[in-house]
Amino acid sequence: MCGIAGYVSHGIGEDATAVRRWGEKLAHRGPDDRGVGVVGPHGFSVGRDASAITPDASTVLWNWRLAIIDLSAAGWQPMRSADGRHAIVYNGEIYNYRELRAELESLGRTFHSQTDTEVALEAFLFWGVDALPRLVGMFAFAILDLEERRLLLARDPFGIKPLHYAAWPGGFAFASEQKALLDLPRVSRRVDAQSVYDYLRFGLTDHREQTMLEGIRSCPPAHWMEVDLENAQASSPRAYWTLEPERRFSGSFEQAADQLRALFLDSVRLHLRSDVPVGAALSGGIDSSAIVAAMRHLEPSLELHAFGYVTDDPVVGEERWLDLAAAAVGATVHKTRARASDLVADLDGLMCAQDEPFGSTSIYAQYRVFRLAAESGIKVMLDGQGADELLGGYHGLVAARLASLVRQRRIGEAMRFAWRASQSPGRGGLTVWAGEFLVPESLQAPLRSLVGQELVPRWMNGEWFAAHDIEATPSKYASRDSREVLREQMLRLLTRTNLPMLLRYEDRNSMAHSIESRVPFLTTALAEFILALPEEYLIDGEGRTKAVFRRAMRGLVPEAILDRRDKIGFATPEHEWMSELAPQVERWLNGESAARIPALKLDALRDEWQSIRARRPRRDFRLWRWVNLIEWAGRTRADFS
Numbered sequence: 001m002c003g004i005a006g007y008v009s010h011g012i013g014e015d016a017t018a019v020r021r022w023g024e025k026l027a028h029r030g031p032d033d034r035g036v037g038v039v040g041p042h043g044f045s046v047g048r049d050a051s052a053i054t055p056d057a058s059t060v061l062w063n064w065r066l067a068i069i070d071l072s073a074a075g076w077q078p079m080r081s082a083d084g085r086h087a088i089v090y091n092g093e094i095y096n097y098r099e100l101r102a103e104l105e106s107l108g109r110t111f112h113s114q115t116d117t118e119v120a121l122e123a124f125l126f127w128g129v130d131a132l133p134r135l136v137g138m139f140a141f142a143i144l145d146l147e148e149r150r151l152l153l154a155r156d157p158f159g160i161k162p163l164h165y166a167a168w169p170g171g172f173a174f175a176s177e178q179k180a181l182l183d184l185p186r187v188s189r190r191v192d193a194q195s196v197y198d199y200l201r202f203g204l205t206d207h208r209e210q211t212m213l214e215g216i217r218s219c220p221p222a223h224w225m226e227v228d229l230e231n232a233q234a235s236s237p238r239a240y241w242t243l244e245p246e247r248r249f250s251g252s253f254e255q256a257a258d259q260l261r262a263l264f265l266d267s268v269r270l271h272l273r274s275d276v277p278v279g280a281a282l283s284g285g286i287d288s289s290a291i292v293a294a295m296r297h298l299e300p301s302l303e304l305h306a307f308g309y310v311t312d313d314p315v316v317g318e319e320r321w322l323d324l325a326a327a328a329v330g331a332t333v334h335k336t337r338a339r340a341s342d343l344v345a346d347l348d349g350l351m352c353a354q355d356e357p358f359g360s361t362s363i364y365a366q367y368r369v370f371r372l373a374a375e376s377g378i379k380v381m382l383d384g385q386g387a388d389e390l391l392g393g394y395h396g397l398v399a400a401r402l403a404s405l406v407r408q409r410r411i412g413e414a415m416r417f418a419w420r421a422s423q424s425p426g427r428g429g430l431t432v433w434a435g436e437f438l439v440p441e442s443l444q445a446p447l448r449s450l451v452g453q454e455l456v457p458r459w460m461n462g463e464w465f466a467a468h469d470i471e472a473t474p475s476k477y478a479s480r481d482s483r484e485v486l487r488e489q490m491l492r493l494l495t496r497t498n499l500p501m502l503l504r505y506e507d508r509n510s511m512a513h514s515i516e517s518r519v520p521f522l523t524t525a526l527a528e529f530i531l532a533l534p535e536e537y538l539i540d541g542e543g544r545t546k547a548v549f550r551r552a553m554r555g556l557v558p559e560a561i562l563d564r565r566d567k568i569g570f571a572t573p574e575h576e577w578m579s580e581l582a583p584q585v586e587r588w589l590n591g592e593s594a595a596r597i598p599a600l601k602l603d604a605l606r607d608e609w610q611s612i613r614a615r616r617p618r619r620d621f622r623l624w625r626w627v628n629l630i631e632w633a634g635r636t637r638a639d640f641s
Contacts, residue, residue: 003029030064159221188215284321287384421543
């Protein structure tokens with residue numbers, strides 16, 4: 001696990017100072033060591049001294065190392081191939097590196113370290129880009145080919161590890177975090193209006209290659225791209241994998257549960273490979289409880305530490321479930337609590353870590369969990385990210401399942417499903433939610449206006465967005481010919497909406513505290529298997545989510561947890577906090593940064609704020625989006641022209 005960055009041009013020139021500064025800018029991602037490779041007039045050199053980055057250099061590779069596997073100096077980067085032709089800087093972990101190494105050794109390749117980094121390099125040298133689908137893990141890496149004068153960039157199948165880039169005439173740069181690229185004077189700070197709209201209206205980020213700033217893009221998950229060192233021009237990203245199972249599963253529910261259990265345990269087994277202590281994030285929900293249970297099942301003697309966020313709020317508190325899950329596996333529990341004043345104190349660090357706006361204060365709860373783990377000496381954490389998207393865990397996906405039944409004209413079954421499913425907490429509007437999936441996209445805007453859910457609310461400056469050609473698209477709807485609305489929406493959550501932004505939150509929060517966060521639900525084998533299952537295996541006739549996974553975990557996870565019907569996660573009492581923070585909110589909404597954002601109608605926005613204060617709604621995240629955008633715009637000096 002590391003941080004990486006690079007720069008390509010005919011000559012770095014005046015950018016040399018900024019590129020040298022990256023050494024401190026991204027140090028939190030790899031505090032154990034750092035390395036820099038420089039292509040200059042006299043060839044390629046590697047070392048630790050940033051002063052080697054001179055104006056006449058043409059290519060620079062940075063690496064910051066968080067030592068997890070093979071802690072020796074043999075894991076230092078940039079790592080060069082035996083013949084000196086290639087060099088890699090790498091962020092992530094390849095969990096099946098031992099199996100790949102054995103295969104490569106049988107094919108005549110030799111190794112000089114015990115690292116997965118060397119395996120990634122040798123796999124690429126032997127198989128080329130065909131190596132990418134073979135890698136089980138999370139990664140973003142750059143491989144320099146000094147003979148062909150090119151740089152290959154690649155990102156893991158789900159985008160667990162970040163890879164941002166910027167391009168301009170005669171230059172190209174990439175980095176694990178946007179803050180490094182913003183140091184470069186030729187990277188535009190002009191906002192991308194579509195991204196601003198999607199965030200303000202729907203809370204969406206990280207769902208497009210384009211970031212919130214026009215000058216910075218992200219290499220999509222499961223893609224690779226090349227940069228020609230001669231002209232510093234990059235190719236368009238190319239896919240090496242797509243989440244489209246070739247065949248549908250035809251076995252019984254019990255057979256599916258047995259296979260899922262085996263795949264899940266094998267994934268956790270691989271994710272436990274580490275030369276440093278491994279802990280787990282624990283909320284008391286099914287997913288995180290399954291991970292700690294699997295860890296104990298696979299390694300009975302493991303000194304297991306679990307970390308969770310707890311609150312005294314009776315609506316969002318999960319402490320009793322956390323305690324139950326920890327007790328069942330004999331884990332040592334570490335808990336963190338937070339108050340509104342803590343959020344204010346940590347807000348600067350949190351926003352600096354995240355780079356872009358984020359959806360709610362639940363991100364702060366996660367930030368606190370990783371901080372606690374770091375304070376306890378843990379360097380690797382396992383987390384349940386991705387399970388809800390893969391297994392149909394959200395209430396909204398229950399509505400999608402109902403929409404599937406309607407589309408398939410199974411009306412009697414749909415009526416029974418709607419009645420039974422609506423008995424669970426938080427599903428009072430199930431039939432309305434299902435209607436959202438079924439209404440054609442062309443009718444979404446007028447119908448939303450009728451129920452006070454306009455695509456461009458009065459606090460948004462519609463003229464500004466229209467002038468910037470934004471597309472006011474609803475956040476969810478089903479394709480007209482789709483008969484499997486649930487499967488379609490799961491793919492949407494996995495590839496376009498929820499998961500990409502949740503993975504960004506997780507990466508930045510963990511790396512801000514120099515922790516490697518691993519997500520064992522997100523392997524291509526698990527995803528392909530689950531997406532091939534019948535919809536009723538995921539959400540059963542009672543509206544029970546994750547049905548097949550609940551069955552798969554019987555005997556491992558406490559029955560009481562497997563039978564839970566509520567859905568919470570790392571939830572925070574956000575609106576209570578915002579009420580406590582009213583003076584700070586007033587300063588945000590009336591400050592200079594807000595006044596420089598023409599996308600907002602501040603008078604209407606302040607009226608909405610007063611309405612929110614009076615009504616105290618529990619699930620209205622508009623306020624947080626407003627203040628988050630205002631803070632981000634001021635921090636980045638974003639240009640809204």
